[in-house]
Amino acid sequence: MTQSGGRGRSAEYWVTDAGRAELDVDLGWSAFAHRVDAGLEPWDRYWRLVGFGIPERRRGARDAIRNLLVEFGAAPVQSGLYVHAHDLTDFVFQLADHLEVSDAVTTFATRTIRVGEELSDEHLVERLWPLADLAGRYDAVGRQLESIAEQAPATNGDQVAASMVSAIVATEAVMRDDPLLPSELLPDRWSGTEARQAFLAAHSAASTHSELFRNSQLMQSYTQEIDRALAETSGSFWNRWWPRLTNAYQARLPPAATRS
Structure with a gap:
């Protein structure tokens, strides 16, 4: 935020462009x-998975995609593979396009996921989140x-x-x-x-x-x-x-x- 004038109770503060972007995420x-x-x-009963194989020379982009997926609430199933119940496909690809790594990103949907011995949706949620x-x-x-x-x-x-x-x-x-x-x-x-x-x-x-x-x-x-x-x-x-x-x-x- 930035102060536009006044002091104490008469001070006025306004949200900067950077602050507005952060506020938009929270709002x-x-x-x-x-x-x-x-x-x-409502849930459509499909799990959405996002996988990526971004080379080491694009490590910055790889880290950015990984961090954004975690912030979106996706959970890692294994290295380079994340899952969420909500459809993040368009969101992920738009950001991947911005980073110029969309060719290294794969998404798919499934009604069933098995992680180890866990097969039910309830146990999967308990394990991943x-x-x-x-x-x-x-x-x-x-x-x-x-x-x-x-x-x-x-x-x-x-x-x-x-x-x-x-x-x-x-x-x-x-x-x-x-x-x-x-x-x-x-x-x-x-x-x-x-x-x-x-x-x-x-x-x-x-x-x-x-x-x-x-x-x-x-x-x-x-x-x-x-x-x-x-x-x-x-x-x-x-x-x-x-x-x-x-x-x-x-x-x-x-x-x-x-x-x-």
């Missing part, structure tokens, strides 16, 4: 997570958000705003490690879903009891994007978010990744 996946929670992104650890982190964030919602009416407005900003940062940190699997593959009463509901309640309480928080365009953008996403079809949502997410990820790629 986009947050809105998508709420769509998953609401059953608006550390959901128990993620659930514990979501529970901690959920308690933080519930406390804000409960105490907001009796707390100074500026303190409410500060607490909510801190909670948003904590929520984003957990969500960045969440593969955002379809609800069909998650445990009942999934902690991520409950934490996101607690987020909406805390955000509403902070907006009601803190003028500072209520007047922040940045803070209000979270629920605005979530509300809009929940009212859209899947096609409309992705048509709107696809370019923003792709541009944000391309902006992150290190210069070395695009060199031959």
Whole structure:
């Protein structure tokens, strides 16, 4: 962010282009997570796999593809092979084209995956994604958000705003490690879903009891994007978010990744 004028409470801060790109990543996946929670992104029962054999001379591009796949929530099955329940094909190929390594990337879909002796979808998820650890982190964030919602009416407005900003940062940190699997593959009463509901309640309480928080365009953008996403079809949502997410990820790629 950059300060455009004023000091103290009169200071004004605006998001830079780089900051907006990072914010778009968080906003986009947050809105998508709420769509998953609401059953608006059902699983088609296919697993999507991405494999790549990028030569050592393009190590920067190889590392970039690997890092992006992990950030998308894909899990490594073995060296150079990643799996996700959501279809990342177009996303991966667009970034691979940008890196000029699309010829070294292969994607395919299957209804059945066997890793060792694990064949069922439930056991596969348990093996590939550390959901128990993620659930514990979501529970901690959920308690933080519930406390804000409960105490907001009796707390100074500026303190409410500060607490909510801190909670948003904590929520984003957990969500960045969440593969955002379809609800069909998650445990009942999934902690991520409950934490996101607690987020909406805390955000509403902070907006009601803190003028500072209520007047922040940045803070209000979270629920605005979530509300809009929940009212859209899947096609409309992705048509709107696809370019923003792709541009944000391309902006992150290190210069070395695009060199031959």
